[in-house]
Amino acid sequence: MAEPSLRERLNALREQLHSYSYHYYVLNESTIPDAEYDRLFRELQEIEAAHPEWQSADSPSQRVGAEPLAAFSQVRHETPMLSLDNVFSEAELLDFDQRIKTRLKDSAELSYACEPKLDGIAVSLLYVDGVLVRGATRGDGRVGEDITQNVKTIASIPLKLRGTGWPEELEVRGEIYMPRAGFARINDAARSSDGKIFVNPRNAAAGSLRQLDSRITATRPLEMSCYGIALGDGEAWFYSHSEGLATLRDWGFLVSPELRVVDSIQGCVAYYQDLLARRDGLAYDIDGIVFKVDSLALQEHLGFVSRAPRWAIAHKFPAQEEITQLRDVEFQVGRTVIVGLYNASTTVYKINRQKERVAGRGLRRAWRESGQFRVVAAEVGRGRNWLQVNQERSPISMSNHYWR
Ligand code: JCF
Numbered sequence: 014m015a016e017p018s019l020r021e022r023l024n025a026l027r028e029q030l031h032s033y034s035y036h037y038y039v040l041n042e043s044t045i046p047d048a049e050y051d052r053l054f055r056e057l058q059e060i061e062a063a064h065p066e067w068q069s070a071d072s073p074s075q076r077v078g079a080e081p082l083a084a085f086s087q088v089r090h091e092t093p094m095l096s097l098d099n100v101f102s103e104a105e106l107l108d109f110d111q112r113i114k115t116r117l118k119d120s121a122e123l124s125y126a127c128e129p130k131l132d133g134i135a136v137s138l139l140y141v142d143g144v145l146v147r148g149a150t151r152g153d154g155r156v157g158e159d160i161t162q163n164v165k166t167i168a169s170i171p172l173k174l175r176g177t178g179w180p181e182e183l184e185v186r187g188e189i190y191m192p193r194a195g196f197a198r199i200n201d202a203a204r205s206s207d208g209k210i211f212v213n214p215r216n217a218a219a220g221s222l223r224q225l226d227s228r229i230t231a232t233r234p235l236e237m238s239c240y241g242i243a244l245g246d247g248e249a250w251f252y253s254h255s256e257g258l259a260t261l262r263d264w265g266f267l268v269s270p271e272l273r274v275v276d277s278i279q280g281c282v283a284y285y286q287d288l289l290a291r292r293d294g295l296a297y298d299i300d301g302i303v304f305k306v307d308s309l310a311l312q313e314h315l316g317f318v319s320r321a322p323r324w325a326i327a328h329k330f331p332a333q334e335e336i337t338q339l340r341d342v343e344f345q346v347g348r349t350v351i352v353g354l355y356n357a358s359t360t361v362y363k364i365n366r367q368k369e370r371v372a373g374r375g376l377r378r379a380w381r382e383s384g385q386f387r388v389v390a391a392e393v394g395r396g397r398n399w400l401q402v403n404q405e406r407s408p409i410s411m412s413n414h415y416w417r
Contacts, residue, residue: 137186190214
């Protein structure tokens with residue numbers, strides 16, 4: 014009988030492909046040549062095309078996206094998705110630690126889990142019996158949008174959990190973001206094909222997740238880094254936050270490689286300084302550091318204030334953009350032009366003859382700036398006369414402007 018062996022081949026292909034993409038996208042290890050991967054992937058697709066009855070929600074073939082949706086449906090978060098309180102200085106961070114010690118009536122130093130605060134989109138993933146069944150945006154924290162088809166296209170998100178010991182129902186939370194290199198790549202491609210140009214990686218990630226056609230999302234270089242577990246079973250099976258994250262790694266999730274546990278608030282201060290110094294060298298944008306009391310028992314004891322946990326804080330980095338007066342605006346009058354301003358986070362706008370922006374979002378226009386500032390983004394016209402500049406206030410080099 015041929016059928017059982019084809020079925021076995023299908024299962025083996027699925028396992029192999031899951032394993033290869035886990036090694037490649039989560040562990041950053043290349044285990045087989047791309048051409049071999051593509052060959053196996055096509056073989057899988059051929060078997061599934063011949064046997065639609067064997068299709069399954071956790072097959073690697075799901076990564077390519079599905080038929081467009083008419084609209085996103087709503088999802089209610091059983092456990093609300095929290096926001097974080099912010100601090101902007103070391104003094105405020107020390108106050109945070111002091112408040113916790115006072116509340117716990119214990120002056121002993123606390124262990125904190127430290128991680129970069131990714132500038133992306135908060136997302137919840139739900140697994141039932143080890144299979145990804147739902148992905149949802151944070152929304153207002155209680156109700157978000159169902160983006161299951163879109164999250165399935167993200168290679169670092171397991172469609173099926175690895176390892177053992179996961180609960181019947183598991184909800185994992187994290188941040189979906191677009192690494193800087195991928196952002197530069199898709200904007201370069203958009204420039205040469207008259208496509209949509211994104212203002213920054215966060216916008217690009219948001220726009221990519223908002224697609225009703227997940228086949229488009231599938232072409233976008235998105236990643237997800239996980240930072241929390243909303244307990245499906247209602248029962249904690251770890252003693253610490255860091256243990257939970259280490260377990261998520263075993264189950265196939267990407268967790269920040271920068272995650273560290275320190276044994277006092279002074280350790281948090283050192284961690285902040287270290288990452289701030291390395292910020293520009295990271296592969297993705299971050300806007301601060303998140304510190305969490307590592308002990309889950311203490312987290313529970315501390316509880317929440319309104320919508321933020323008392324046991325966590327975001328220490329924000331100094332802003333990289335500021336607002337100043339716009340001194341001079343000069344428009345290029347072509348049929349359709351693309352105006353770009355050279356910068357580490359280059360902003361490029363396409364404008365038409367009426368000087369209206371026809372690519373990118375918001376009521377913005379393109380310009381040339383003759384002042385002393387390196388321009389990141391601007392809004393001009395109709396009562397607006399400000400633009401955002403890089404905090405370093407370095408001069409713009411006009412020769413770096415990109416005209417077409
Ligand atoms: O990276 C982030 N943007 C981030 C957001 C990291 C975290 O550990 C978070 C978060 C939002 C809420 N933790 C919570 C509880």
